[in-house]
Amino acid sequence: MPTDTIELASTPVLAKVFAGAVASSRGRTGQAPLPDLKVRQAGITVDVDALANYDHVCRFPLLNELPSTYLHNLVFPLQATLFADKRYPYPLMGSVHLSNRLTQHRPVLLTEELTLETWAQNARPHRAGVQVDVISRGYVGQELVWEGLAVYLYRGQKIAGDVPEKVDSGDGVDGPGAIWRLPGDLGRQFSRVSGDVNPIHMSALSAKAMGFPTAIAHGMWSQAAMLAALDSRLPAAYVTQMEFRKPVTIPGTVKFVAHPGGQDGSWEMSLRNLKKGTELVRGSVRQLT
Template sequence: MSTKVIELKSAPSLGKLYAKAVASSRGRRGKGGLPDVKVVRKGVKVDPSALADYDHVCGYTLREQLPATYLHNLVFPLQVTLFTQGKYPYPLVGSVHLDNTLTVHRPVTMDETLDLSTWATNARPHKSGVQVDVVSQVHVGDELVWEGLATYLYRGQRIDGDVPPRPEEDEAPDGPGIIWRLPGDLGRQFSTVSGDVNPIHMHPLSAKAMGFPSAIVHGMWSQAAMLAAIDNRLPDAYVATMSFRKPVLIPGTTRLVAHQGGQDGSWELALRNHRKGTELVRGQVRPIS
């Protein structure tokens, strides 16, 4: 059976896609397995104005090289398009972004023409439901220049198999760091530059309706801001992994701790609640030789 390819001619409206996803969530019962579907968009050119707005919200300096997280920003509408397909078995409403890994094979510049693609794979058990990997790629011509691996948790869903044990981890870095005072409208700021209008990020009341005590920051803002803080010290090729451990509530105050060590120049990162010290996001950056 061949893969079904859905080719987008332009960037879809995420607001409309979210409305479609919400309307169809109750009918998605986790049955039938992941569809063999790939969503693609070819010939994409970066809008310098949109990039500048994104850089401003996330803390990047505008330059020719695209932030790794901005490439995720470009493929995210493809992911949501995938989630709204009739045979996609899991509901977008209530899903949780657990981890996000970005692989930069080489710097990508804002004047290059990009081909984007996304598909879902590897549905497997989680103690709270089912987790699925969403793979995204960016090509320049025939060259693979960037990859994304986003792991989503669909709470309350079930799939056959055993829940794997959680691997042992070293302590995340702690100590002095960069203090960020996050405003209550940060979710709305990031939604403007990303198109991600998930209600949990937009307003305290809509977040409370989804079970959160207040609005929470987008995980992709956290990853972007953490990488932006060390952007001038990143190599040309690297793998950046972020694990979103606890919601980053807004308004709030956080502390970014970044330690560089090892012969390869790897980074260990942690975003913590500044007052309590609670680990909110854990990150690693590994150079590709």
């Protein structure tokens, strides 16, 4: 656990945080170690209108319980503050979200006041750069109610160590599923409810400037939409893991497949390119006991 803490009195304005991160990107060479630094904010309450807009874009019903992905949405400004800090060695712009694991220890109510915190650890080699674990936690009072583990890739960066071999994990679930047509402005829609204005999501032109052939959907939109499709069938306490295996290009058409894993509330999920059948996102839900 980091010993140095940035205590936020209010939620930072993400546009300013991103502007600062962009301005300092050239100076981030990846040569320094990850900082012994945590970002924390207490007294967080949920804005009902902001939640309703998020739910609309991600296809959740508006309930008195927060989607587990919305807790990630609330902690993202803290993550961005961490990434923009001058001690953080890797540039925010052009980073790629590889996977995301969320643990919901119990449903979090719309009316509950939250304390959120986040920090980074375990920088290690990846065949395309450096990957880092970003840990997040959510509390109601002293009770741990939610946890997140996001793995980010910083392309083109280098760090000492052996690059792990690529492991063939086979193919995920397939078969009949729901057809989703994703509009070209989906990245901009999600950016308005999440604050994540990474250029790779905003337009084909800005994505190409970052080395991508076209715009891609946010990984957190994919995770949210996949969980929203199962919303009424999710356990009260669960762990969900998503691997963002290939970019979900927008506009595009995808197929969502979900198979129940038995009586324990588990699910296996897959998001696939409709024409090619390529697996884009692989997900799972496991009930906490």
